[in-house]
Amino acid sequence: MNKKLINFRCDLDVLDGFDEVCDFKRMNRTQILIDLMRKYISDGREEINKWNVLREMTGKNIPQTHLNRF
Numbered sequence: 001m002n003k004k005l006i007n008f009r010c011d012l013d014v015l016d017g018f019d020e021v022c023d024f025k026r027m028n029r030t031q032i033l034i035d036l037m038r039k040y041i042s043d044g045r046e047e048i049n050k051w052n053v054l055r056e057m058t059g060k061n062i063p064q065t066h067l068n069r070f
Contacts, residue, residue, distance in 0.1 A: 010018075022029055 018029065018032075022032055025032070
């Protein structure tokens with residue numbers, strides 16, 4: 001599996017709370033972030049599939065405002 005290093009800025013209060021949860025769960029940041037990203041992708045794909053079914057049933061396209069969420 002190919003991997004890529006990513007960096008981003010985060011508010012310190014969010015990071016402190018995140019670290020507290022990571023410590024409690026005995027998981028590192030990377031493990032939890034990847035789990036959260038996978039869940040977000042799964043949820044997003046489900047929503048896309050629902051919109052595609054709706055579009056097929058109604059013949060209407062997905063509103064642009066909903067596309068911007070992904």
